[in-house]
Amino acid sequence: MSNQAFPAKINPRKWAEKGSSWTGDLPLSHFTRLVESLQGSAGVVKVSMEFDVDEERIRFVRGDLHAQVEMTCQRCLESVKLAVESNFSLGIVWHDEAAANLPSHYDPLIVSDEFVEMLPVLEDELIISLPLVPLHEDCEVKTEYGEAVEEVLDERPASNPFDVLTQLKLKK
Ligand SMILES: [Zn+2]
Structure with a gap:
């Protein structure tokens, strides 16, 4: 599947007037933030x-944006793979005042210059779509050992489940 090069910097108003579009893949590593x-x-x-x-x-x-990312599960502190999806609809405006007048189905994309870098725009949409508290859907540490284990995990962020078992036995 061949992509046309990503249009990194564009005149978004001209793109809108022409009804232009772009579809393709970008390396996750380009989204440094x-x-x-x-x-x-x-x-x-x-x-x-x-x-x-x-x-x-x-x-x-x-x-639309779709990505598979790996974050740190906030319960077991192991890696968790998550699908991140974003659907956005941005009204292109020159300034804040025009942004305030946009119909509510648009979020504003304020472009006060003729051109805009699209990658940071897409990156912002992805960042707001990340889960605030990434978790495994069925995190084993929680379901198997319950809340007591979470306390131990809080004290020892890098511990594995076997360390936790040892600690629980010591506490008894
Ligand atoms: Zn987990």
């Missing part, structure tokens, strides 16, 4: 974005 919250930067972000002008003559970009 996002990667700070992750356990690794392997993988890709699937990007689809379409620019257009609506009936009210508002220029907008609408898109």
Whole structure:
């Protein structure tokens, strides 16, 4: 599958007027701020974005982002693989005041210059889509050993489940 090169810096208003779009994969490692919250930067972000002008003559970009990321489970502190998805709809405006007047189905994309770097825009959408507290759906430490184990884990962030068992036995 061949991608056209990612349009890193574009004139979003021209893109909207032409009804242009872009679909492709970007390496997760390009999203450096996002990667700070992750356990690794392997993988890709699937990007689809379409620019257009609506009936009210508002220029907008609408898109979808999908990525598989690894974060730290906040219960067992092991790695957890999560799917991150974002669907966004951004009204392209020149300044704050225009942003306030956008219909509520748009979030504002304030572009006070002629051009905009799209990667940070997509990155912001991904960052707000990350779970605040990443957890395994069925975290074994919790389901098997209950709350007492969580206290021990809080004291010993790097411990494995066997250390925890030993500690519980010592406490009795
Ligand atoms: Zn877990």
